[in-house]
Amino acid sequence: MSRVYNFSAGPAVLPLEVLQNAQQDLVDYKGCGMSVMEMSHRGKDYDAIHQEAIATFKELCGIGDDWCVCFIQGGASMQFAMIPMNFLGKDQVADYANQGTWSNKALKEAQKIGNVNVAANCQKDIPTRMPADGEFKWTPGAAYSHVCANETISGAELKKFPDTGSPLVCDMSSDILSCERDYNQFAMFYAGAQKNLGPSGMAVVAIRKEFAEKGSQAIPTMLQYRTYTEENSLFNTPPCWSIYIFGETMKWVKKMGKENLFKLNAEKAKKIYDVIDGSGFYRGTALKEYRSNMNVTWRLPTEELEAQFIKEAAAAGMKSLKGHRSVGGVRASIYNAFPMEGVDCLVDFMKEFEKKNG
Amino acid sequence: MSRVYNFSAGPAVLPLEVLQNAQQDLVDYKGCGMSVMEMSHRGKDYDAIHQEAIATFKELCGIGDDWCVCFIQGGASMQFAMIPMNFLGKDQVADYANQGTWSNKALKEAQKIGNVNVAANCQKDIPTRMPADGEFKWTPGAAYSHVCANETISGAELKKFPDTGSPLVCDMSSDILSCERDYNQFAMFYAGAQKNLGPSGMAVVAIRKEFAEKGSQAIPTMLQYRTYTEENSLFNTPPCWSIYIFGETMKWVKKMGKENLFKLNAEKAKKIYDVIDGSGFYRGTALKEYRSNMNVTWRLPTEELEAQFIKEAAAAGMKSLKGHRSVGGVRASIYNAFPMEGVDCLVDFMKEFEKKNG
Numbered sequence: 098m099s100r101v102y103n104f105s106a107g108p109a110v111l112p113l114e115v116l117q118n119a120q121q122d123l124v125d126y127k128g129c130g131m132s133v134m135e136m137s138h139r140g141k142d143y144d145a146i147h148q149e150a151i152a153t154f155k156e157l158c159g160i161g162d163d164w165c166v167c168f169i170q171g172g173a174s175m176q177f178a179m180i181p182m183n184f185l186g187k188d189q190v191a192d193y194a195n196q197g198t199w200s201n202k203a204l205k206e207a208q209k210i211g212n213v214n215v216a217a218n219c220q221k222d223i224p225t226r227m228p229a230d231g232e233f234k235w236t237p238g239a240a241y242s243h244v245c246a247n248e249t250i251s252g253a254e255l256k257k258f259p260d261t262g263s264p265l266v267c268d269m270s271s272d273i274l275s276c277e278r279d280y281n282q283f284a285m286f287y288a289g290a291q292k293n294l295g296p297s298g299m300a301v302v303a304i305r306k307e308f309a310e311k312g313s314q315a316i317p318t319m320l321q322y323r324t325y326t327e328e329n330s331l332f333n334t335p336p337c338w339s340i341y342i343f344g345e346t347m348k349w350v351k352k353m354g355k356e357n358l359f360k361l362n363a364e365k366a367k368k369i370y371d372v373i374d375g376s377g378f379y380r381g382t383a384l385k386e387y388r389s390n391m392n393v394t395w396r397l398p399t400e401e402l403e404a405q406f407i408k409e410a411a412a413a414g415m416k417s418l419k420g421h422r423s424v425g426g427v428r429a430s431i432y433n434a435f436p437m438e439g440v441d442c443l444v445d446f447m448k449e450f451e452k453k454n455g
Numbered sequence: 456m457s458r459v460y461n462f463s464a465g466p467a468v469l470p471l472e473v474l475q476n477a478q479q480d481l482v483d484y485k486g487c488g489m490s491v492m493e494m495s496h497r498g499k500d501y502d503a504i505h506q507e508a509i510a511t512f513k514e515l516c517g518i519g520d521d522w523c524v525c526f527i528q529g530g531a532s533m534q535f536a537m538i539p540m541n542f543l544g545k546d547q548v549a550d551y552a553n554q555g556t557w558s559n560k561a562l563k564e565a566q567k568i569g570n571v572n573v574a575a576n577c578q579k580d581i582p583t584r585m586p587a588d589g590e591f592k593w594t595p596g597a598a599y600s601h602v603c604a605n606e607t608i609s610g611a612e613l614k615k616f617p618d619t620g621s622p623l624v625c626d627m628s629s630d631i632l633s634c635e636r637d638y639n640q641f642a643m644f645y646a647g648a649q650k651n652l653g654p655s656g657m658a659v660v661a662i663r664k665e666f667a668e669k670g671s672q673a674i675p676t677m678l679q680y681r682t683y684t685e686e687n688s689l690f691n692t693p694p695c696w697s698i699y700i701f702g703e704t705m706k707w708v709k710k711m712g713k714e715n716l717f718k719l720n721a722e723k724a725k726k727i728y729d730v731i732d733g734s735g736f737y738r739g740t741a742l743k744e745y746r747s748n749m750n751v752t753w754r755l756p757t758e759e760l761e762a763q764f765i766k767e768a769a770a771a772g773m774k775s776l777k778g779h780r781s782v783g784g785v786r787a788s789i790y791n792a793f794p795m796e797g798v799d800c801l802v803d804f805m806k807e808f809e810k811k812n813g
Binding site: 099100101103105106107108109110111113117118119120123124125128129130132134135136137139140148162170171172173174175177178182183206209210289291295296297298299315316317318319320332334335336337338339342414416417422 | 495775
């Protein structure tokens with residue numbers, strides 16, 4: 098087996114141990130005579146997987162019985178629609194911070210449904226960044242406020258969450274459980290699973306029960322949060338395999354120790370940023386105070402050098418370093434499961450590449 | 456390894472060969488250094504999986520370039536909402552046949568959106584059945600008409616599709632690619648993947664391009680069919696693992712020969728129905744002319760005997776024979792991947808059980 102270093106922004110690297118265990122159990126899950134993919138979602142074998150995944154995630158986030166964790170298909174993009182469909186009534190306003198590509202997508206879906214106030218706008222700023230504290234203009238009495246914790250494409254991360262005065266909803270697709278965070282400051286937070294949580298195929302949505310109950314009942318059943326909160330995400334057949342791998346990944350996080358992973362994440366990012374800052378060759382994309390620890394983005398002097406960098410890195414076993422097609426440049430996504438050795442390998446390669454081409 | 460005979464209605468048994476290949480490639484897919492679960496959905500390794508899955512399915516269904524095959528998260532239940540949201544305009548009517556639990560769910564979601572004509576209603580009939588040809592009342596100029604090919608719970612199957620005079624949309628969740636069928640008579644057909652196609656986590660939706668283009672543009676992006684047809688189901692991150700296993704399952708169908716599988720399906724069902732018909736002990740749930748070849752449903756003289764039957768069968772390695780909680784009785788779901796030996800085992804058990812308890 099020759100595993101590569103996979104810097105993909107998502108779907109992304111998963112813990113090797115999780116993959117190896119899943120491989121062993123794929124045809125016959127723990128002696129029950131069938132694959133997790135073949136199990137009735139109403140049976141006791143699957144039920145144990147489902148319950149444990151939820152319990153481990155709640156424990157890791159430090160959220161209690163007033164919260165529900167839901168598995169909702171369609172990724173974060175479906176959440177962009179469900180949030181306003183549920184919570185943005187006719188005579189209401191929702192506040193959205195426009196901080197980059199993803200929060201802009203969320204905002205645009207909300208504008209299709211109702212009245213939106215853009216609370217801050219730095220979507221197109223270069224260097225990329227997040228809005229500063231004083232920059233937000235929140236609406237008193239807003240139905241809710243929406244922010245994106247980490248913009249995967251721009252490589253900028255909110256280091257502190259604003260006090261918005263309304264229920265705060267947060268897209269954490271690319272930095273959930275990657276650093277110390279008080280999850281109880283939110284009314285709802287969600288993440289497309291395929292970055293820091295597991296494989297693609299669902300969003301993991303944590304929502305306060307009392308917030309879910311406020312949702313519209315005039316919308317389709319599958320788009321109401323209460324359908325998931327009231328039936329523990331078992332109203333219809335859930336994405337069982339994605340939930341299984343998610344649960345295994347959460348157990349791995351618990352076993353590794355989340356504080357330990359948070360520390361490693363900061364160290365991994367710092368190693369790359371240190372090379373960027375110590376060089377006249379590489380140029381970080383994001384303002385220093387908003388630099389993401391999950392998606393490290395930078396430029397080289399020319400697009401030709403960027404293409405060469407990405408190509409040579411791939412040949413050396415470092416894959417998917419190309420920046421998002423909308424912005425170019427280089428991006429190293431280094432989620433929880435990304436190993437330190439892969440960062441060391443990249444850092445050595447960066448130094449070598451600068452020496453040769455700088 | 457001790458695989459059981461898994462009669463689950465869905466998620467359901469998958470071809471052993473598909474599972475074994477997936478197991479082998481789980482950590483390192485064909486030497487590319489990562490799992491299918493970790494691959495960027497914009498990369499060439501995943502792209503080959505995605506394209507091949509679509510092409511094989513289209514070939515098996517015999518549908519051409521005027522069709523798109525879409526992978527849409529949320530299963531058939533999300534389709535129940537998307538269909539009327541896309542195609543049922545304010546001043547229009549949609550025709551729905553109410554043939555059982557699932558078509559009734561589809562119908563109810565449509566009623567939330569617009570005007571529905573119930574074209575036929577045998578939802579609660581016992582014995583269970585499908586509407587007869589002359590029973591349907593179609594609306595001239597309807598926006599579309601909706602039928603369910605096979606009611607998984609009642610065990611009744613439409614053997615011939617009606618000429619409705621409007622674009623025909625069909626839920627084939629539990630009998631797609633299980634028998635000879637002219638797929639070109641539809642405007643759209645769809646199936647929750649977790650029965651005859653692969654693991655849970657998506658619906659496979661085949662839709663004529665010109666029908667998709669008629670869909671509303673006023674609804675959220677993720678709920679418009681054009682979002683999937685125009686971007687080949689790659690607008691956002693698709694459920695890559697489910698698509699991969701779906702593609703492998705389609706290749707297995709092709710390798711086995713679909714006509715061969717169709718013949719085996721009929722033989723498997725006949726073996727069980729023959730025991731039922733030759734017995735005064737077992738009683739088929741569905742009228743003979745509508746009997747499903749995928750979900751064989753029957754009753755025993757008492758509920759106590761049913762519980763005993765299910766329990767003893769499970770102890771003998773035949774799992775998930777319990778009828779759906781809404782109807783009780785016994786149900787044997789015998790999809791494409793269900794082996795003939797499992798049917799033989801069940802048939803022997805049925806005869807033995809009758810001898811002891813009849």
